[in-house]
Amino acid sequence: MIRRVDLRGRVAAGEVLDLQAVHELVPRALLDVEAALDVVRPICLDVRHRGLEAIKEYGEKFDHVRVEDLRVPAEALKTALEELDPAVRSAFEESIRRVREVSEDERGADVVSEPAPGGRVTQRLVPVQRVGLYVPGGRAPLASSVVMNVVPAQVAGVQSLAVASPPQKDFGGLPHPTVLAVCAMLGIEEVYAMGGSQAIAGFAYGFEGCRKVNLITGPGNIYVVAAKRFVQSEVGIDSEAGPTEIAVLADDTADAAHVAADLISQAEHDPMAASVLVTPSEALATAVEAELPKQVAKTKHRERVEEALGGQQSAVVLVDDLDQGTAVVDAYAAEHLEIQTVDAEERAALISNAGAIFVGGWSPVSLGDYCAGSNHVLPTAGCACHSSGLSVRSFLKAVHVINYSRQALAEVAQHVVNLAHAEDLPGHAAAVTARFPEAPAATSEPANG
Incomplete structure (x- = not known):
């Protein structure tokens, strides 16, 4: 179900397991954004020139539903919130509370320096004026992404927020009702039933009834990623987030059932999702390999999970010891890194490259996806070596103000x-x-x- 990569003995034999070597030995899923650019370029240019009508036509073509008015009516937002399951609403309220608290602590303040008497330089943190937030609606309606995008933007002080999410045929051409309900919870009134590259272009160039934005954030499929790359000359973007990934650094103190469950949790996102276990313990590796088929057989999205775990991007990686394992996961620069070792906190402090680090056996990635207070919009494909996840600072600009006598x-x-x-x-x-x-x-x- 999942392949093995054995790195033991390689360093002793004189090999150097640097960043390039790790990326060759533990490859990721193929993500050809350049090829996708060829697909989205004419779509984006068409939206630029024809605006609203082009977005409607592409929505009908790709989402299989014709939407006459892209702007979601206020009544639909209100109804979605009223009909939201109370238990789900309570869970979202707690998620919002935690993300807001972390974001407020991260916000920071203006910094004033005086390099000489009478000479003052102030760094002002200024919010971006208008932001377009993209919420996927493909295999799963990621309503939690509404929280992760909107809350830090609000804490930053962004005054104009617009949300786009694909129209759903099953819901009369509106985005998924849970997405709408969370928008209503957060006071977002400007919501559009549009998805894919046409939505990104709509935000970047503006169209009838929707002003262009300054910044576009939020995850999406490869065509959304390609469209974000294409419009960068017009607007800012948060990142080019590819398929999700998890790396778990574990020793023989880890629970194999927990590790297997965590690998599966990311594999259910996408057939191209990456699930990687790095361990010096062959006993743990064998136990996890035995546990995976048992748990996969019981999961709802079995076919998707099996494809992800069986892909070249997923593996059980055996290393000589935890020090080598630490070096491997640091070079791999995972979107999500779990550390389940006897010295997890100390190991976490050694890591420079990860989108987010989950320390110990009681901090699974699922916690970060929803209710840890951290943000789940994170750099993928090794970009954690130079990029950060979405945060309140993603929506702020630093402006120096110079005042000399x-x-x-x-x-x-x-x-x-x-x-x-x-x-x-x-x-x-x-x-x-x-x-x-x-x-x-x-x-x-x-x-x-």
Whole structure:
């Protein structure tokens, strides 16, 4: 059901298990965004030129339902919330509370520095003005993504928020009612029944009844990812999130049933999802391999899970020891990294590259997906080595505000003049000397003669 990759003895034999080697030995699912770009480019350009009508036509083609008014009526949002199962509503309320608390702690404040008397530089954290939030609606209606996108944006202070989610044939062309209910819970009134690359283009370029946005966030399929890449010249994006992935670093203190359940939890997202166990314990590896078929047989999405676990992107990786295992998962840079070892907290502190780290046997990824307070929109495909997950800071811009007095400028003026001449930019120097006509003219010459 899941392949083995044995890395034991390789380092002793002289091999170097660096980032490149790990990516070759533990490959991910093939995700050809460039090929998908060829598909979405004409769609995005068509939406740019024809706007609303183009979005409607592509919605009918890809979602198999014709939607005449993309804007979800306020009454539909209200009804969805009224009809939401009370237990589910309570769960979402707790999720919202926790994500909001973490986001408020992360928000940060303006920072004021005074590099010289009378010279002040303030870094202001300014919210993006308008954001388009994408919520998938394919294999699963990810209403939890509404929470993960909207709450940090609200805490950041974004004033204009619009949500897009694909129209559902079973619900009369509206997005899934749970998605609508959570939007209503959060006070989001601008919701559109549109999905795929046409929704991303609609947000990027604007269309009749919907102003263009400054930033687009939220996960989606490969065509959504490709569309986000295509429109980056128009708007900002959070990331190019690919298929979900989990890596579990575990030793013989881990519970094989728990590890197997965690691997399956991510595999049920997508046939291209990656589930990787890294362990120095052959006994644990064997126990997990035996446990997987038992649990998969009982899961609802068995076919999808089996395809994901059997793909090249999933594996049980045997290593010499936990130190080597730590190096492997750090190089792998998983979206979700679980550490189930006797020294889990200490191991977690050694990791630099992961979208989110789940420490110990009682912190499964599912907790982070819903109710840990953390965000589940995370970098995939190894991008955790340079990117962060979605957070309140994703919706903030840092702006430096420089405020110098006459005396503070005078004290540093000659340095500015000298550096300007060193770069052969005398106009830069003149912008300073013009303010001090009583001072002798600078005689510095450009560094190159």
